[in-house]
Amino acid sequence: MITVHPISNMGELVRLMVLGAEGRNLTQPTNVGDHTITYGYGYTFIQFYYDSNRNRVWFINTDLTADLAAIGITLTNDPNDSNDEMDQLNSIVEALNQNNTALADQRITQFIQNWRYVDLTGTEAQTLYDQVIGRKDDEIETQFRNILGTTNGDYLFQGLQNTREMTVLLDMAYNGGAGLIGPKLTNALWNGNRAEAWFEIRYDSNNGSDLNMRPGLAKRRYMESQMFGLYDNPKNVTLTEAQQVYRMLQKHRTDIVSYEQQYGVPIDGSTPTQGNRIATANTDFATAFSQAGVGNVLSIEQ
Secondary structure: OOOOOEOOOHHHHHHHHHHHHHOOOEEEEEOOOOOOOEEEOOEEOEEEEEOOOOOEEEEEOOOHHHHHHOOOOOOOOOOOOOOOHHHHHHHHHHHHHOOOHHHHHHHHHHHHHOOOOOOOOHHHHHHHHHHHHHHHHHHHHHHHHHHHOHHHHHHHHHHOOOEHHHHHHHHHHHHHOHHHOOHHHHHHHHOOOHHHHHHHHHHOOOOOOOHHHHHHHHHHHHHHHHHHOOOOOOOOOOHHHHHHHHHHHHHHHHHHHHHHHHHOOOOOOOOOOOOOHHHHHHHHOHHHHHHHOOOOOOOOOO
């Protein structure tokens, strides 16, 4: 497996990464532009997974009832009322799975307008976050087992505990589910190929069908890849690492150039078509980078 970077503050670092991506504590349910309902530190009422065609399949967060109950909230679910709060959420899911985001947004607006609970406190937002991050840890272990087998999967999972690398996987899972940590990334971790793992995080984990989501996710992936690191020690690069990086760049050059043209610092010096997300990552995640002891996200030329 890859060489790891042990840290003593993994929980706090993951929280800073999530906060840098999600922004402030949303004290009321909010549509942040991604056609779902976000609450607290990025807690979502409605979630999705990608099917085999990379299309999103939306569903109500399966832990929603229990999670909200932990902070004293019980959504109405009356079989005699076709417009209770759970029915409203189901209607949003229905619109999303019909690719009717305009209708979904209208229904989300109505749901938010009808919200009858007081503002979420910081402590309550932390409670929701803690519940989610604990589940994501378990999901990553399951993902490793499914891909590598139980023995190797457990070995990799245990070897990544309390490391900078694990903070990245947790942030990815918190954002998009453990499914983002697919076979290519998992095998790169297991086979000790840091360069390929870095490529998967920075360039190949932002392929959703909703193009409007990609710029924001690009910012997050730039941050995560920087936290992960292209080299074990940039000041002392081994021959093996240099060879891995060279092969990775040669293999994926076309994809890298295209991605940077959209979201980063284009190699030809032009303006990125979707904004410089490297710059915004360096601004929004400055505190997390400082806590981790890593520098800013660099352009591919740097």
